[in-house]
Amino acid sequence: MYLRCVTGDRPRAWVDWLAWAEYCYNTSYHAALHTTPFEVLYGRPPPPMLPFEDGTARTEAAGALLRTRDEILAEARQRLLQAQQLAKKYYDAHHREAEFAEGDWVWLRLLHRTTQSLDPRAKRKLGPRYAGPFRVLERIGTLAYRLELPQGSRLHDVFHVGLLKAYRSDPPAAPPTLPPTAEGRLLPSPEKVLKAQKRRDVWHVLVQWTGLPVDDATWRTSTSSASSFRIFSSRTSCLSRRGEML
Known part of the structure; x- marks a missing residue:
């Protein structure tokens, strides 16, 4: 950034500026x-660079070269400071001061961590940016907090304050719970079959899982016969017909 500022004034002499x-x-x-x-x-500290004084150089060419050096160094340091201030300006534009007390409820942003580490039911790309809310258990240092995560979560419970956002509504009675899991995989129980289709001699069933909304129903493949689907459908109180269950 500062090199671009330096070479902008003298684009044809940037090679002379590069070393300085x-x-x-x-x-x-x-x-x-x-x-x-x-x-x-x-x-060790860098060697000091003494400024040029008129009359100290033996030749006029050497004096002109040293004067140009001092001008380049002064302008380069000024542009370096300008680049630092510009970077700070853009950082502060998205920076916010946040502080939480023990017992507060907060939202948690997972960033590069998958939301399924906390809730296997979460929809990845179209899911919410924040998970929770979770209760603050304690403050670690000045910028980290320990949260009360649900049982079975596969995350460390200490997070940076930049990942937290205050929960403004009425706090829940207890932190959310996770459905049964094994080695990070969801183990739901089927509630009913919504639909069945036969594709290329393979039966596909649309299963609604216990405790999950209808929108989270998923298609599963099976090698069972159509009669098996009708029996399963009757147990789950679904209307059935040949080749498709409604």
Whole structure:
């Protein structure tokens, strides 16, 4: 970013600026390192660069070169600071201050983690961005919180504050529960068969699962005969007809 700012003023002389821009970057203090990249690499502070004073150079060409060097360094440091301020501006635009107390209820955003780690019934791409709500058990340091996750969840219970959002409605009596699972897979029990179709000599049934809405019904394949489907349909109180159950 700052190299683009430096070369923008003199696009035909960017080769002359490249080495000084690199020097400026490697000798600048980095907040993440608490030092300069030069000192991290070599184990000692960078050598000081003395400013040029008129009359100290033996030739006019050398003096002009040193004056140009000082101008490049000053402008490169200014553009480096400009790039840092611009990056901070865009970061602060999406940054929010959040603080929670023990017992508060919050929504949890999973980001790159799959929602099925908390609820195997969740729809991945079209599902909600936040899961929960969950209760805050304790505060870990200044930026992390431990949540009361449902039994059977496959996630660590400590999350960064940036993944949490306050729950504004009336808090539930208890955290949500998960359906029966085994090795991360959902183990629902069938409630009734909504429909059956025979495709290429293979029976497909649309099964509604216990405790789940009709929209979450799924198609399952089976090698059973049509008579078996009619028997299963009668047990689940479904109307049936040959080749299809309604």
